[in-house]
Amino acid sequence: MSFATVATLDEIPDGGVKQVSVHGDVVGLYRVGRDVYAINDYCSHEETFLSEGEFEVEEMEVECPLHGSRFNVIDGSVRILPATKPVASYPVKVEGDMVLVGPRAEK
Numbered sequence: 001m002s003f004a005t006v007a008t009l010d011e012i013p014d015g016g017v018k019q020v021s022v023h024g025d026v027v028g029l030y031r032v033g034r035d036v037y038a039i040n041d042y043c044s045h046e047e048t049f050l051s052e053g054e055f056e057v058e059e060m061e062v063e064c065p066l067h068g069s070r071f072n073v074i075d076g077s078v079r080i081l082p083a084t085k086p087v088a089s090y091p092v093k094v095e096g097d098m099v100l101v102g103p104r105a106e107k
């Protein structure tokens with residue numbers, strides 16, 4: 001599976017998130033300047049979208065809107081319970097204005 005163009009940079013607010021669908025997965029794209037990070041958008045605790053939670057840019061964490069678990073947006077690791085399992089992360093390339101996402105990184 002190769003990289004797929006999923007968004008333009010200006011579709012993602014700086015310090016914000018955009019939900020996209022790629023390779024059959026629902027993925028949240030988190031932007032900081034010209035850097036973009038991609039993690040699976042389903043919380044690993046129960047099914048809710050992490051992209052509807054708060055993105056804490058300084059911590060590079062997103063807080064689940066349902067029970068408050070926090071996930072690192074760079075590698076999908078859990079920072080705060082009740083979730084115990086990481087979410088998948090995906091490699092991202094920014095080429096000019098285009099944001100491309102590759103296949104999920106295996107844990």
Ligand code: FES
Pocket residue numbers: 043044045046047048064065066067068069081082083
């Ligand atoms: S659904 Fe995300 S912490 Fe419970």
